Amino acid sequence: MAERRTVVLYPHLGPKAGTGHIKRLLPFFSDVRFKVYVIHRNPKFVKEISNKFDIDSERVFPLSEIKTIPDNIDLIVLDNRESDRYLYDKLKNVAPIVAIDEGGDSRKLIPYTIDILPNLLDSRPNYNNIGLLDLNIKEPIDRELKNILISFGGQDPYQLTRKAVDALKDKYSVTTVIGPLFTKKDFGVNKIENLSNLKNIFSNYDLVITSFGLTAYEAAAEGVPVALVNPTQYHQDLSNKAGFYTLDNKFNINYKKAKKLFNNIEFGxxxxxxxxxxxxxxxxxxxxxxxxxxxxSIQRFKNRTYYHCFHCSVDYMAAHQKDVTYSNNYFFEDYKEQYGKTYLEDFDHISNLGLGRINNILKKVKTESTLLDIGCAYGPFLKAAESKGLTPYGLDVSKDAVDYINNELDLKAINSPFPLSKPLDFNSSFDCITMWYVIEHFKNIDDVLTQVNNLLNSGGVFAFSTPNSAGISSKKSHNNFLKNSPDDHFTIWSPKSAKKVLKEYGFKVYKVKMTGHHPNRFGRYVKGKFLHRLFMIISHVFKLGDTFEIYCIKETTI
Ligand SMILES: [Zn+2]
Known part of the structure; x- marks a missing residue:
């Protein structure tokens, strides 16, 4: 059997909340893969609802007692319409949070957001799909309008049932759905009470009148034309966006129009x-x-979320998929796919690039210095360092790459992840530490920079290269820049943020070199030698390279 996950559900409940939010969470209770708890700020109200929806009261906890839940919680699912920061702060250290149709202040803070129903918010969720309502779409019915079903949810906080009945009862056969929380239980027409699932009865009617929400989609899926009455302008705007037919406040029905619009509704x-x-x-x-x-969060995609840290000024990514593992494919097939040749075929080119980097390092340390290259791959930079007189050491997670360095290049390298879990046997401290396009692959930068500081001699050089979040590609469209950022880049730096962060870890930056200048990234107007040259100058002057190298000196031991 599949591993069981413990989820804590937080449904939207309250005086005007209706029952739709708790109802769509009910499938979690019947799914054996989940062990389910419910929490809410108002435990009394939850217990009341739990009786109505037949939820074991031992699975219902007040928010203040969330820590007494007797299981390790894997996930919190918020279906709470608008969650404020207070609630987010209460939950953020308990377990990861997924929010459904979240429209509150915590929308941008929550690790994963799903929009099932359309909304008018300006920030996109990680995933949106009306199809998550899991409806079976049936052929539209084609009948005369006689029987109308009126259903304004479990509660009808805006008393729309009464208004609709008064307007329509003389002209049509009207049936009302009486929700469990209705204050008035009889409107003098046909009524349906205590029905847990409306789905099965929609097709008995020629028209369903409801507000924008779950019922509207459920009825439409059953092939029954829907007419919406919306209590607020917000609901009205949503109805228009989703393509539903809506009634005016006099409840005049244009059945032909209702049938016609009904074909436009998207079900995902x-x-x-x-x-x-x-x-x-x-x-x-x-x-x-x-x-x-x-x-x-600054941008969300189905498999990852990007945030901007206001303290560090660095963008970072949270991945929503299993970790990328670096197999040999990374240096062969994957690399070839991206650059047109394998890493080893590119060895001399990369090694030559290394010579310029060594020159920048040698501005601050002596020629016979020791150097540790973290993420050294097959060692092109070690080769460059050796040719300039330094004593280089390599470190890489790829065993094949490390074997190649030890056997073919006759240089020293060790197969280990970084940060190190035990001291290196060949050397305990270094005059230089380098990471070429490596720092963005670490999930925990604090550990990395702390260990770099500890491994580096005072006055030694730390240098790295990484993509630039302030380069031309990012400036043209930050959204596209993030969209194209690889799945295994967990931090995105700019020279400015790197300077700020490095200072906190005891380093002082002495050189930033902008790299990755590509005139074609300025647009398709850069043709001809003169313009090409001009744009290269602009790119350098305004630091618009898509990558950069940064060089710093260790000033203090942390
Ligand atoms: Zn930070």
């Missing part, structure tokens, strides 16, 4: 919400440098 790709959430990988790690968890 059918998908099970419990399956989707079961397979989701969500972590609640904060900034990989300072650890803060209150940073807002």
């Amino acid at each position: 790709i059918k998908e099970s919400l419990t399956d989707f959430i079961y397979n989701l990988e969500v972590s609640s790690l904060g900034c990989p440098i300072c650890g803060r968890k209150n940073n807002s």
Whole structure:
């Protein structure tokens, strides 16, 4: 059997909340892959609801007692409409959070967001799909308008049932759905009470009148034309966006129009919400440098979320998928796919690039210095360092690469991840430490920079290269820049943020070299030698390279 996951559900409940939010979470209870708890700020109200929806009261906890839940919680699922920062702060250290149709202040803070129903918010979720309602779409019915079903949810906080009945009862056969929390239980027409699933009865009617939300989609899926009455302008705007037919406040029905508009409604790709959430990988790690968890997301994709740390000024990524492992493919097939040749075929070119880097390092240390290249791959930079008189050592997670260095290049390298878990046997400290396009691959920068500081002699040089979040590609479209950023780049730096962070770890920057200048990234107007040259100058002057190298000196031991 599949591994069981413990989820804590937080449904939206309250005086005007309706029952739709708790209802769509009910499938978690019947799914054996989950052990389910419910929490809420108002435990009395939850217990009341738990009786109505037949939820074991031992699985219902007040928010203040979330720590007494007798299981390790894997995930918190918020279906709470608008969650404030207070609630987020209460939950953020308990377990990773997934929010459904979240429209509150915590929308930008929550690790993973799913929008099932359309909304008008300006920030995109990680994933949106109406198909998560998991509806079976049926052919539209084609009948005369006689029987109308009126359903304004479990509660009808805006008393729309009464208004609709009064307007329509003389002209049509009207049936009302009486929700469990209705204050008035009889409207003098046909009524349906205590029905847990409306789905099965929609097709008995020629028209369903409801507000924008779950019921509207459920009825439409059953092939029944829908007319919406919206209590607020917000609901109205959503109805228009989703393409539903809406009634005016006099309840005049244009049945032909209702039937016609009904064909435009999008239902998304059918998908099970419990399956989707079961397979989701969500972590609640904060900034990989300072650890803060209150940073807002800047962009979301289905498999990753980007945040900007206001303290460190670095962008960072939370991945929602299993870790990338660096197999030999990384240096062969994957590399070839990206650069057109394998890493080894590119060896001399990379080694030559290394010579310029060594020159920048030798501005601050003596020629016979020791150097540790972290993430050295097959050793082209070690080769360059050796040719300039330094004593280079390599470190890499790829065993094949390390074997190649030890056997073919006759240089010293060790197969180990970084940060190190035990001291290196060949040397305990170094005059130079380098990382060429490596720092962005670490999930925990704090550990990395602390260990670099500890391994580096005072006055020694630390240098690295990485993509530039302030380069031309990012300036043209930060959204596209993030979209194209690889799945295994966990931090995105700029020279400015690097300077700031390095200072906190005892380093002082003495050189930044902008690299990755590509005139074609300025647009398709850069043709001809003169313009090409001009744009290269602009790119250098305004530090618009898509990558950069940064060189610093260790000033203090931390
Ligand atoms: Zn930070």
